[in-house]
Amino acid sequence: MKMEVAGISHTGAVRESNQDVVAWQLTDDGNAAVLLVADGMGGYQGGEIASRLAADTVMEVLIPVLFQSEEAKRESDPGDCLETAFALANDRILERRRTDERLDKMGTTLVVAWVENGAAHITHAGDSRCYLVRDGQLTCLTRDDTVVQNMLEDGSINEADVANVPFRNVLTRAIGAMEPLELTFCSHPVRRGDSLLLCSDGLTHSVPEAEWEQILKECDSRESAVNALIEAALEHQASDNVSVVLLTLK
Template sequence: MSLTIAALSHIGRCATSNGDTVGWCRSSDGHRLLGIIADGIRGDDGGEIASRIAVDTLLAVLKPAVERGVADDAIADRIQAVLNLANERIGHARRDRPELDNLGTSVVVAWLQRGRAWIAHIGDARCYWMQGEQLQLQTRDDTVAQHMIDEGSITEAERQRLPFRKVLSRALGVSRDAGASYVELTLEPGERLVLCSAGLFGAVPDQHWPELLTSPGSLEEQSQRLLDASLATAASDNVSVMMIQFC
């Protein structure tokens, strides 16, 4: 069993800075991998700072565990403990920099080992599962609009017309509660996970992704196709994508 990865991030067509932070590490034997995308809340520099704190904290604490391995039933708790730490560190940065109103971030984390994946997320950074030509969203956005859909107040089509459709209901660094949502998956050889920031699915609806992801090419080339497609629509947000394949 081996795990391959490709990761790209772009400032987008309209943004003046990149508030996304992308990070990953893999064990020396290639059997375990941790992938992270943090999508900082847009506005001032706060989102960029928060996303960097989140990724730096997760990598610094979890990289040794990825190298030596962790029991399957301990992985979710291990990730949550570090998310709590990152949340605390972002809170400290907020108190040190009160002029930064948007010191918060979405984050999606994927830990893979032994043909299984553990996905944690807070906010609207997403994880998809690609099985053959089938693409399935594995996370549910922590947004006001998604909550309204879940309640039956609006439809998916109506969401696109809401001026506040991107407003988060939860994010790392904005409250004491850093409890993430978790999904566990069992992967077959050839299947992939696609992690992304909101800038990607905001620019290229995910129903168009399978065509781009099933065309011939390496993970890097397929990731670049997604990025190029988002930029072709004059992406107004930062765009980040990470693809992880179980071989």
């Protein structure tokens, strides 16, 4: 299956700086891809540094694997490769925190999808998400690592309460914020006609998913779709940075 990708990161309607990072890499034949979204946190320039460091590290580890021969790839377990990339990113951010007191609160969310041979291998920490778009329907493939998500699952609150929870953005996992690092890994089959959408919480917190589906149905290209999603977030006065990466399988 051939793949094509488009992505955008925007400061949003309120913030003055952008601490999100998007990145992707396709093989020359378009049959395999790695894509990611990172959403930094930590004041000063910490969030921007953490998200960039995480993104650069993951791509540094995974791109050589992506371009290996098919025989070599068969010996490379996607879960192990992703775990290695995340662990190195975590170590590098922790080291920067230790050597610069101005960065001692920095960290980042990170969601990465490695797509190849009819499967999407996804690893994440934090509340940046990965969605499967199939036949016009959105399915979230990741679980938010947040206090609010834990409260929803244990019944402390319901969906109607979420907007009123003052600490709804507090993360329970992040890259560079814990040692040892805890991750969630999953694999999902993908087929021709599917899309994967990765995004930061600037989109999920500002635009209802039903509106996303309508936008994706109306747009005739990946570029127009990601632009339209960003515009929708701005119209909704997104209070955070907004990032979207969209991969389609043909």
